[in-house]
Amino acid sequence: MTALHIGYARVSTAEQELTAQINALRALGVEDEQIFVDHGYTGTNRARPGLREALAACRKGDTFVITKLDRLARSLPDARDIVEELTRRQVKLSIGGSIHDPNDPVGRLLFNMLAMVAEFESDLIRARTREGMQIAKAKGRLRGRKPKLSPAQEKLLVDTYRRGQHTTAEIAALFNVARSTVYRTIQRTPVEPEPPETRRIRRFPAPGQETGTKRKGTTKPGIG
Secondary structure, three states: OOOOEEEEEEEOOOOOOOHHHHHHHHHOOOOHHHEEEEEOOOOOOOOOHHHHHHHHHOOOOOEEEEOOHHHHOOOHHHHHHHHHHHHHOOOEEEEOOEEEOOOOHHHHHHHHHHHHHHHHHHHHHHHHHHHHHHHHHHOOOOOOOOOOOOHHHHHHHHHHHHHOOOOHHHHHHHHOOOHHHHHHHHHHOOOOOOOHHHOOOEEEEOOOOOOOOOOOOOOOOOOO
16 A cells, blocks of 8 residues: 555634745645645644544654644643554654654654643743733723723734734733723735645634534544
């Protein structure tokens, strides 16, 4: 049986830019039919349908391809668990084109360092969000009646959402609006149409963030 390259990409929001990750996976030899994408799932969430399907698609001798380690996991324990699973099943892991060898001490050290950096970045984002909210409250920006968002504020809100660094609840608190206002603002903002060549990619939106486009065909059963 011919070995395959199974690609996985993740974005924290439904509208966050995917083009760079998808193009990178293609450049690393992954066919569109073998690219699995999770929409709206953070790296700390292990229950991701796209990741589950991607792992289930792997067979002995295949290569599991990601562009960066933080796309796979945002915590060291999760990253290690996934790699151990791949190793048991004799599936290689490619991180940005570099094959990770769990039996190589230097490679293992580098992997642990990358996983720790991903975990640190996740903690740092949460800390900065809390600090920003505290400063805003101290300045009175989050007090009183909820203000109507100006066009500039709406643009900033959408940009913040699409960067995928904050949850909708955090964005709502930062802008002193309800989460429903966040969703309405995002929905009113046009999104560039998806290129036809990316429509074969297997996408898995988080609950409440469906894009309205259903994947054709059947999916392989997830691993238990």
